[in-house]
Amino acid sequence: MTPAPLDPGLVWRVDSYYIEYRYIEERAIVRKRQAGRPPEAYLPLPPATFHIVLALADGELHGYAIMKDVAARSEGTVRLGPGTLYGTLKRLLEAGLVEESGERADPERGDERRRYYQLTPLGLSVARAEARRLDAMVRAARRKKLIGIRPV
Amino acid sequence: MSPALAERIYRFLLRAYPPAFRSEYGREMVLLFRDQCREGDARTLGFWAAVISDVVRSAPALRVEAWGSRATENNRTMGVLMKLTAMVTVLLGVLSVLNTGVELGAAATQTILGAHAVSLALGVFAGVLLLAAGVAMLSPTPRGRQAARLAVLASLVMIVAARLLFPWMSILSQLVGIGLPVVLLIVLYWPHKTSTLGAA
Numbered sequence: 001m002t003p004a005p006l007d008p009g010l011v012w013r014v015d016s017y018y019i020e021y022r023y024i025e026e027r028a029i030v031r032k033r034q035a036g037r038p039p040e041a042y043l044p045l046p047p048a049t050f051h052i053v054l055a056l057a058d059g060e061l062h063g064y065a066i067m068k069d070v071a072a073r074s075e076g077t078v079r080l081g082p083g084t085l086y087g088t089l090k091r092l093l094e095a096g097l098v099e100e101s102g103e104r105a106d107p108e109r110g111d112e113r114r115r116y117y118q119l120t121p122l123g124l125s126v127a128r129a130e131a132r133r134l135d136a137m138v139r140a141a142r143r144k145k146l147i148g149i150r151p152v
Numbered sequence: 153m154s155p156a157l158a159e160r161i162y163r164f165l166l167r168a169y170p171p172a173f174r175s176e177y178g179r180e181m182v183l184l185f186r187d188q189c190r191e192g193d194a195r196t197l198g199f200w201a202a203v204i205s206d207v208v209r210s211a212p213a214l215r216v217e218a219w220g221s222r223a224t225e226n227n228r229t230m231g232v233l234m235k236l237t238a239m240v241t242v243l244l245g246v247l248s249v250l251n252t253g254v255e256l257g258a259a260a261t262q263t264i265l266g267a268h269a270v271s272l273a274l275g276v277f278a279g280v281l282l283l284a285a286g287v288a289m290l291s292p293t294p295r296g297r298q299a300a301r302l303a304v305l306a307s308l309v310m311i312v313a314a315r316l317l318f319p320w321m322s323i324l325s326q327l328v329g330i331g332l333p334v335v336l337l338i339v340l341y342w343p344h345k346t347s348t349l350g351a352a
Contacts, residue, residue: 063180064184067187079202081202081203081206081207081209081210082180082185082188082206083181083206083207083211084210086173086180086181086184087173087210087213089177090173090176090177090214111183112183
């Protein structure tokens with residue numbers, strides 16, 4: 001007796017469920033591996049990375065808003081180009097410190113849809129750990145009178 | 153310079169980035185460049201110096217990362233292929249031992265010459281060594297690879313000696329006994345690269 005041919009639609013649905021399941025499973029493995037790493041394991045953050053993380057600490061932003069925030073906070077001394085910005089965002093996404101929060105048009109600019117990024121709980125912990133590390137270094141520099149006194 | 157021409161030049165510069173990165177972030181990068189054009193003056197040398205400096209600083213690092221992740225993928229694929237090869241080797245080792253056993257049984261019905269008996273015994277040992285090589289290959293460690301190399305080499309020497317002692321060896325036995333160890337030795341001596349890319 002020949003078996004009844006499979007419904008192609010059913011095969012496609014099963015395949016897509018399987019792919020979705022595999023995707024969720026792999027994301028869970030990555031998250032589990034990342035969860036095992038303490039925030040201090042990601043330190044020190046490169047300057048451009050810390051600037052981006054600082055920009056995202058206030059909430060979700062798109063690429064151009066991050067660039068503007070960094071330029072404004074550093075009084076124009078740090079200017080991230082598109083390559084540096086998206087290269088760093090790619091690494092942050094892969095490390096699980098940042099996640100995409102959607103794609104929509106900026107109401108202020110009202111042009112094309114842009115991807116928005118936000119810090120993950122791990123990203124926030126890493127940002128706090130880096131801020132503490134830098135704060136300790138600044139305090140040490142102050143104790144050595146390297147900063148906080150008027151230059152002669 | 154018109155914004156359209158500036159954008160065309162920037163799209164050309166984007167080719168410096170890895171294709172996967174371009175397809176993921178290219179559109180966003182062009183949008184950002186458009187914003188920069190609106191803000192700055194795309195006709196000035198300073199504007200283009202900043203754009204080119206950004207590409208020169210970021211693209212090579214992303215290329216190296218892309219090569220690194222490709223090497224990791226290749227290593228993973230090679231690992232799977234090695235496991236499959238090891239399983240096939242184990243199977244062929246078992247078949248080789250069984251085949252020699254059948255030949256030994258058939259020869260036992262008649263008077264076996266000394267050289268034939270030695271060649272059959274060598275065939276059995278060669279099959280067992282091939283089986284051992286397959287088992288050693290299943291362990292993806294340098295020691296496992298070294299043990300597999302030695303077992304395959306010994307198996308090849310034995311089967312060549314058996315072939316010299318008994319020239320009427322079947323084509324299948326020669327293919328499995330000589331061809332397979334030669335292929336395995338090439339695979340086992342092939343340079344094994346390890347990824348230098350650590351976790352992010």
